[in-house]
Amino acid sequence: MNLETQIVKMAQAAKVAARQVALISSTEKNRALQRLSQAILQNSDFLKKENEQDLKAAAKSNLPSALVDRLLLNNKRIQAMADSLHETVRLKDPIGEVLETYRRPNGLLIEKVRVPIGVIGIIYESRPNVTSDCIGLCLKSGNAVILKGGKEAAHSNRAIFSVLRKALTKTKIPGQAVQLIDSTDRQAVHILLKLNRYVDLLVPRGGEELIRFVAEHSLIPVVKHYKGVCHTYVSANADLNMAHKICFNAKVQRPGVCNAMETMLVHKDVASRFLPTMIYDFKNAGVEIRGCPLTRRILKTGVKAATEKDWDEEYLDLILAVKVVHSLREAVDHINTHGSQHSDAIVTDDKKEAAHFLKSVDSACTYVNASTRFTDGYEFGFGAEVGISTDKLHVRGPMALEGLTTYQYQIHGKGQIRV
Amino acid sequence: MNLETQIVKMAQAAKVAARQVALISSTEKNRALQRLSQAILQNSDFLKKENEQDLKAAAKSNLPSALVDRLLLNNKRIQAMADSLHETVRLKDPIGEVLETYRRPNGLLIEKVRVPIGVIGIIYESRPNVTSDCIGLCLKSGNAVILKGGKEAAHSNRAIFSVLRKALTKTKIPGQAVQLIDSTDRQAVHILLKLNRYVDLLVPRGGEELIRFVAEHSLIPVVKHYKGVCHTYVSANADLNMAHKICFNAKVQRPGVCNAMETMLVHKDVASRFLPTMIYDFKNAGVEIRGCPLTRRILKTGVKAATEKDWDEEYLDLILAVKVVHSLREAVDHINTHGSQHSDAIVTDDKKEAAHFLKSVDSACTYVNASTRFTDGYEFGFGAEVGISTDKLHVRGPMALEGLTTYQYQIHGKGQIRV
Numbered sequence: 001m002n003l004e005t006q007i008v009k010m011a012q013a014a015k016v017a018a019r020q021v022a023l024i025s026s027t028e029k030n031r032a033l034q035r036l037s038q039a040i041l042q043n044s045d046f047l048k049k050e051n052e053q054d055l056k057a058a059a060k061s062n063l064p065s066a067l068v069d070r071l072l073l074n075n076k077r078i079q080a081m082a083d084s085l086h087e088t089v090r091l092k093d094p095i096g097e098v099l100e101t102y103r104r105p106n107g108l109l110i111e112k113v114r115v116p117i118g119v120i121g122i123i124y125e126s127r128p129n130v131t132s133d134c135i136g137l138c139l140k141s142g143n144a145v146i147l148k149g150g151k152e153a154a155h156s157n158r159a160i161f162s163v164l165r166k167a168l169t170k171t172k173i174p175g176q177a178v179q180l181i182d183s184t185d186r187q188a189v190h191i192l193l194k195l196n197r198y199v200d201l202l203v204p205r206g207g208e209e210l211i212r213f214v215a216e217h218s219l220i221p222v223v224k225h226y227k228g229v230c231h232t233y234v235s236a237n238a239d240l241n242m243a244h245k246i247c248f249n250a251k252v253q254r255p256g257v258c259n260a261m262e263t264m265l266v267h268k269d270v271a272s273r274f275l276p277t278m279i280y281d282f283k284n285a286g287v288e289i290r291g292c293p294l295t296r297r298i299l300k301t302g303v304k305a306a307t308e309k310d311w312d313e314e315y316l317d318l319i320l321a322v323k324v325v326h327s328l329r330e331a332v333d334h335i336n337t338h339g340s341q342h343s344d345a346i347v348t349d350d351k352k353e354a355a356h357f358l359k360s361v362d363s364a365c366t367y368v369n370a371s372t373r374f375t376d377g378y379e380f381g382f383g384a385e386v387g388i389s390t391d392k393l394h395v396r397g398p399m400a401l402e403g404l405t406t407y408q409y410q411i412h413g414k415g416q417i418r419v
Numbered sequence: 420m421n422l423e424t425q426i427v428k429m430a431q432a433a434k435v436a437a438r439q440v441a442l443i444s445s446t447e448k449n450r451a452l453q454r455l456s457q458a459i460l461q462n463s464d465f466l467k468k469e470n471e472q473d474l475k476a477a478a479k480s481n482l483p484s485a486l487v488d489r490l491l492l493n494n495k496r497i498q499a500m501a502d503s504l505h506e507t508v509r510l511k512d513p514i515g516e517v518l519e520t521y522r523r524p525n526g527l528l529i530e531k532v533r534v535p536i537g538v539i540g541i542i543y544e545s546r547p548n549v550t551s552d553c554i555g556l557c558l559k560s561g562n563a564v565i566l567k568g569g570k571e572a573a574h575s576n577r578a579i580f581s582v583l584r585k586a587l588t589k590t591k592i593p594g595q596a597v598q599l600i601d602s603t604d605r606q607a608v609h610i611l612l613k614l615n616r617y618v619d620l621l622v623p624r625g626g627e628e629l630i631r632f633v634a635e636h637s638l639i640p641v642v643k644h645y646k647g648v649c650h651t652y653v654s655a656n657a658d659l660n661m662a663h664k665i666c667f668n669a670k671v672q673r674p675g676v677c678n679a680m681e682t683m684l685v686h687k688d689v690a691s692r693f694l695p696t697m698i699y700d701f702k703n704a705g706v707e708i709r710g711c712p713l714t715r716r717i718l719k720t721g722v723k724a725a726t727e728k729d730w731d732e733e734y735l736d737l738i739l740a741v742k743v744v745h746s747l748r749e750a751v752d753h754i755n756t757h758g759s760q761h762s763d764a765i766v767t768d769d770k771k772e773a774a775h776f777l778k779s780v781d782s783a784c785t786y787v788n789a790s791t792r793f794t795d796g797y798e799f800g801f802g803a804e805v806g807i808s809t810d811k812l813h814v815r816g817p818m819a820l821e822g823l824t825t826y827q828y829q830i831h832g833k834g835q836i837r838v
Binding site: 019022023102104108110113115117118200201215216219221223239242245246248249250253254336354358359360362363364365366367368369370371373374375379380381391392393394396397406407408409410411412413414415416417418419 | 438441442521523527529532534536537619620634635638640642658661664665667668669672673755773777778779781782783784785786787788789790792793794798799800810811812813815816825826827828829830831832833834835836837838
């Protein structure tokens with residue numbers, strides 16, 4: 001069977017299974033997820049053994065150590081995978097929730113009811129835990145899932161998948177509801193992107209290049225974020241002590257993630273008071289500063305000149321672009337022009353200014369007096385997330401269980417006809 | 420200026436204007452819409468004069484009379500356009516609504532707030548009233564809009580647009596918030612489809628061919644429905660008198676629209692009781708019947724044989740496909756296989772059966788004991804609609820004012836940082 005036939009067959013099977021999963025009760029779904037969680041723990045030796053093959057291949061091909069670290073499965077991480085599946089059991093089942101009810105003058109009762117989307121495709125890179133996390137979230141929300149992991153983690157993904165697929169045979173959930181595209185042929189992704197007849201939604205997770213490729217070539221709707229160029233604006237009305245703590249946290253606490261701050265904007269009236277100690281602390285934490293001309297004038301030494309390119313950059317590293325602005329308006333314009341519509345914050349004690357910032361910044365999450373680092377499914381109280389969306393349609397911000405659902409209008413009549 | 424530069428400039432201007440419209444109060448938006456409504460009435464002679472040119476061109480090119488009728492602007496239709504804008508004033512402004520509030524253990528207050536999408540592109544065919552209707556709905560929901568109408572209505576669209584654009588100068592809404600792509604060059608649509616940097620959402624309205632073209636080539640997210648292949652299933656547990664009325668209404672009341680019934684499914688146990696009088700009445704109303712072998716056996720004469728193609732057909736005409744099925748399951752499978760995920764109904768007195776049908780049919784709107792003809796923004800109580808969506812993401816079913824909005828998380832802190 002050639003690759004295309006194989007993937008089409010998978011997608012067809014997933015579509016049939018999706019209709020079955022949609023009808024399974026919360027109790028049965030939870031029982032199944034519990035079994036999957038146990039199966040991960042019971043097979044930890046097997047998982048580690050298979051993982052070693054990926055690690056060996058990574059060593060051979062001189063993969064950067066950060067990437068090798070992402071691949072690694074040890075006891076702690078296997079426990080975390082099992083915990084994450086277990087956690088899914090405790091999340092409220094979104095399916096069947098009546099979102100709105102309309103009673104029409106002609107007596108029709110219209111209920112807007114939350115239902116599964118159908119078949120979800122997840123395209124991801126090196127972390128093998130995505131395999132089990134996404135299976136858990138998709139099944140809990142009544143969907144089928146097709147997984148396409150990165151080739152670096154091929155052995156690990158196959159192992160996790162086979163353990164979970166086998167465990168499903170002892171549950172009410174049909175095995176066909178989870179599918180793994182096991183080919184490392186890049187053509188496999190091309191084929192998947194065209195299967196809009198069977199797949200309802202694609203979520204690509206990984207680097208900007210992968211995501212752009214998927215978004216540009218997919219016939220299936222895609223939920224995504226390209227990058228996180230997050231800003232913090234320190235207003236003239238800011239509590240500078242609070243601003244200091246928030247900016248430090250947003251940049252330094254975990255610089256390699258999408259909700260970390262990449263550009264700090266500071267109002268000119270407080271720049272000479274705020275910047276020296278702030279930058280001093282950043283430098284002590286190993287942060288490289290790239291500043292606008294005004295920033296460099298205030299700080300005199302030790303600040304590289306920012307280029308135009310710096311304002312659009314997602315460093316994912318201990319590097320920070322700094323710009324002094326003349327007004328709230330300039331700050332908002334800068335964010336709307338150079339940002340990535342992810343997470344942006346203002347530090348201010350002026351409520352009117354805060355309200356204007358929240359409304360004017362065109363991002364998924366806008367903050368007043370808090371670190372952008374909170375943009376996260378767990379931090380929002382949504383539970384595990386499939387990803388963050390900077391799209392404006394369907395789901396925006398952390399994409400958790402509800403993001404894997406849609407709705408349907410169910411209309412109850414007594415013989416009404418249209419006149 | 421070449422066509423591409425021209426359209427890009429329009430889109431850029433719309434994007435800037437969208438940020439302004441997003442901040443305008445309900446009162447000011449309503450005042451503006453009131454002015455637009457008046458302007459339509461005050462310029463009715465001009466609109467009719469320009470419309471004549473389209474009608475002349477249509478006569479020259481021998482356009483079918485149904486299409487010519489769609490083009491026509493008379494006093495009644497001009498009044499309807501003004502009324503529709505006026506109606507928009509009375510709709511509740513969706514912007515700023517707090518959809519959900521989360522207070523986190525660390526004190527963060529997360530508000531999920533309804534906000535405009537930004538720039539909406541509408542691609543449509545011959546009806547000129549779409550121009551004013553969509554301007555009204557997009558502005559009320561705080562968006563900018565780019566319109567691309569059909570070439571048959573070019574003069575009418577240009578006239579309506581110029582009247583409304585001029586009227587905007589006397590309001591708080593920037594004129595740039597409404598844009599009309601005035602070229603009849605088909606290339607214009609190609610160019611628009613690639614402007615995902617500026618345009619946030621496309622809604623194509625028209626024939627299946629146009630919509631498929633847009634969906635396949637767009638880099639911008641699209642909300643759409645290809646066609647409406649709607650079913651009514653007459654169960655063995657149906658009140659056959661009610662079933663008769665519902666089926667007749669769903670097929671005959673207005674056969675040329677997407678929520679009309681195209682296929683009637685009948686359970687075998689009631690087929691010989693139900694079909695003869697039903698088909699007799701259909702025939703008296705001029706409906707051509709295409710039946711499955713069992714249908715033809717029961718009715719003996721006057722029923723064409725349905726081919727496999729008939730089950731997928733959107734006739735938009737007085738033609739009906741009829742199939743006798745052996746079970747609820749066969750009915751559901753037929754609908755999920757051949758339907759268009761639009762609107763499908765069951766007639767039954769059995770509550771369990773009804774509940775199973777509602778959950779199992781994968782369509783935007785599922786009905787029990789009512790005509791599928793109710794799938795409509797006004798009938799649902801949503802007001803005017805931009806279209807019907809059979810997509811599963813963002814909006815499903817009638818797409819009215821709320822379908823033109825998204826949400827944003829606005830997070831209020833007191834200096835919280837992530838630990």
